[in-house]
Amino acid sequence: MAERDELYAINLGRVDFTPGDFDKFVYQHGAKALWERSMLCSCISESSGQPDFTCPNCDGKGFSYDEGKVIKALINNADGKKDSVPVGLLDVGTTLATISSEFRVGFRDRLLFPDMRTVYSQVLTYKGNPAGERLKYYCAEMQQVRVLDTKIPEDKYEVNGSRIIFKEDAGIQVGERFSVLMYTIPSYIVIDIPHELRGTFVKMGRVTDTWEELPKQYMIKREDLLPATRGGNLLETD
């Protein structure tokens, strides 16, 4: 008891961060995220240091993603309310995510938000593939398919994961270009870890100060807005 009183006296007036509470806050208020870790691909040549552009694993990117783990990520508004990031300082499609330090999220890792939807539009060439034409991203809901200004009726095609399969009477010719407007799952890539070494000494109620890591903040950017990203294998279903 005497020791406790002494500690109480030492700690009086001291405001410690409580890492457990931060983690709890992120867990309770964060969005569900599928965290895929990026890893260099073994196709990278020892002599040139370049990836194999025909590599089936990484698609020539030089790195691939693991199967992913479901975590919670607190997305901070880029309007400056939460983290005083001045408006206009951030690039389009860039935001901050706060994640428990329990998860060692790395540079280039991918975060997918399965409960959210984002709009995506793409132009493709109809190749007449019986398995369907491959969309760049997983299609959660197709909105419109058009050839120039002609809308292809909804009952003239089917969407399966990231493939669109046209019916024979869809009125589209092999070699013809078509555009799609769809909802997909937002996919973000970690582009910076501004506070990698974020932590605090915790003294309250303990004999010695203990270093505790705080949840980390990550700068993330929409994958489709990143330059030189292929990303074609996102949530492929086949």
Ligand SMILES: [Zn+2]
């Ligand atoms: Zn590879």
